[in-house]
Amino acid sequence: MADVTNTFTEPEPSALLLLLGQESDAFSERGVDCPGDLPAPSDPGLVERAWAAKKALGDRAFILGHHYQRDEVIQFADVTGDSFKLAQQAAARPDSEFIIFCGVHFMAESADILTTDDQSVVLPDMAAGCSMADMAAADQVQAAWQTLEAAGVADVTIPVTYMNSTAAIKAFTGEHGGTICTSSNADKSLAWAFEQGEKVLFLPDQHLGRNTAVLQRGLSLDDCVVFDPHKPGGGLSREQLREAKMILWRGHCSVHGRFTEESVDEIRAKVPNVNVLVHPECTHEVVLKADYVGSTEYIIQTLNAAEPGSAWAIGTELNLVRRLARQHPDKEIMFLDRTGCCSTMNRIDLPHLVWALESLAADRVVNQIVVDAETQKWARVALDRMLALPGVGVRPAD
Numbered sequence: 539m540a541d542v543t544n545t546f547t548e549p550e551p552s553a554l555l556l557l558l559g560q561e562s563d564a565f566s567e568r569g570v571d572c573p574g575d576l577p578a579p580s581d582p583g584l585v586e587r588a589w590a591a592k593k594a595l596g597d598r599a600f601i602l603g604h605h606y607q608r609d610e611v612i613q614f615a616d617v618t619g620d621s622f623k624l625a626q627q628a629a630a631r632p633d634s635e636f637i638i639f640c641g642v643h644f645m646a647e648s649a650d651i652l653t654t655d656d657q658s659v660v661l662p663d664m665a666a667g668c669s670m671a672d673m674a675a676a677d678q679v680q681a682a683w684q685t686l687e688a689a690g691v692a693d694v695t696i697p698v699t700y701m702n703s704t705a706a707i708k709a710f711t712g713e714h715g716g717t718i719c720t721s722s723n724a725d726k727s728l729a730w731a732f733e734q735g736e737k738v739l740f741l742p743d744q745h746l747g748r749n750t751a752v753l754q755r756g757l758s759l760d761d762c763v764v765f766d767p768h769k770p771g772g773g774l775s776r777e778q779l780r781e782a783k784m785i786l787w788r789g790h791c792s793v794h795g796r797f798t799e800e801s802v803d804e805i806r807a808k809v810p811n812v813n814v815l816v817h818p819e820c821t822h823e824v825v826l827k828a829d830y831v832g833s834t835e836y837i838i839q840t841l842n843a844a845e846p847g848s849a850w851a852i853g854t855e856l857n858l859v860r861r862l863a864r865q866h867p868d869k870e871i872m873f874l875d876r877t878g879c880c881s882t883m884n885r886i887d888l889p890h891l892v893w894a895l896e897s898l899a900a901d902r903v904v905n906q907i908v909v910d911a912e913t914q915k916w917a918r919v920a921l922d923r924m925l926a927l928p929g930v931g932v933r934p935a936d
């Protein structure tokens with residue numbers, strides 16, 4: 539057994555990390571978009587102010603924190619979780635006037651869809667988006683569907699859309715007979731979709747789609763094609779569209795896409811008994827080289843159950859890996875790469891949280907996320923299809 543101390547090594551700082559607003563760099567872009575008086579990050583009273591505002595709001599406010607959030611923010615969360623759990627939790631709080639979502643834009647949109655009209659969902663920094671969700675725009679998806687229609691395959695194709703997508707894409711999915719999925723239920727969603735039709739249009743993460751289809755559904759790589767929205771006809775012939783079973787949208791996560799086969803080889807050479815555990819948003823090649831693959835919740839549970847003294851290299855977002863390393867001092871937990879915060883998740887920092895909480899406590903609703911009624915209607919249909927899948931989740935009340 540390895541001699542284990544709490545050996546988490548911080549990835550080396552790089553110009554890129556600083557540019558992305560990680561840590562407390564004076565030149566970071568953080569906070570520039572805030573439509574009010576954002577407290578200075580150097581204000582020593584920020585933690586106290588956040589607790590005071592949270593106390594003043596009491597049961598009126600419920601704070602949700604995604605696992606990728608900074609520690610300075612997560613300490614104020616009433617519930618922490620992955621995107622699926624947080625969507626369920628938002629739906630389960632009809633008595634909270636304000637849902638403060640410490641996560642990214644698409645998650646807050648889902649919360650707005652699943653909460654009542656009397657509740658306000660607040661995203662402390664409107665610039666907290668998801669680069670993957672931005673890779674599928676509504677007009678691109680409509681155009682892609684027309685391409686499938688022209689190829690004569692649209693009526694046998696079921697859209698399956700990852701939670702990491704805009705409300706508009708979720709609505710498209712609902713309207714076209716499809717379902718939403720998360721990384722913890724993508725297999726069940728695909729199984730359902732193949733009962734409804736012959737093909738799946740998987741949006742927007744090609745890697746989650748491919749990994750699930752090949753490793754869990756038993757399809758071959760040849761059954762998968764990649765639809766590139768920037769090329770005419772998706773860059774595919776009609777023949778290719780007719781033969782494919784999985785039509786994968788050309789989107790990816792810039793954080794998980796950064797792990798390489800070389801990073802797996804390097805860590806194995808350095809730590810011979812290491813277990814490599816990665817998120818299914820990683821490329822298929824990286825997933826094939828890993829020992830374990832699974833969603834954020836799976837990663838957390840696997841480490842909770844791991845033997846003391848075991849060594850783990852984790853391929854997911856850095857804030858979470860750092861926290862897991864701290865929570866498990868009896869295991870050797872390391873990051874599978876050199877860089878890797880989600881820069882947009884990271885935008886929610888203490889100044890933005892304090893600003894949002896204090897504004898709400900003063901009855902000023904700021905940064906409210908509102909999904910229009912028509913989009914809500916169809917997006918809700920798609921979300922409800924996921925929630926109704928066997929073993930996936932309870933259907934929240936209307």
Ligand code: 13P
Nearest residue numbers: 620621622720721833834
């Ligand atoms: P989860 O569904 O595991 O919360 O993942 C969200 C995400 O953004 C992963 O990159």
Ligand code: SF4
Nearest residue numbers: 668669670791793880
């Ligand atoms: Fe989006 Fe990737 Fe960040 Fe998740 S980690 S929010 S998929 S950019």
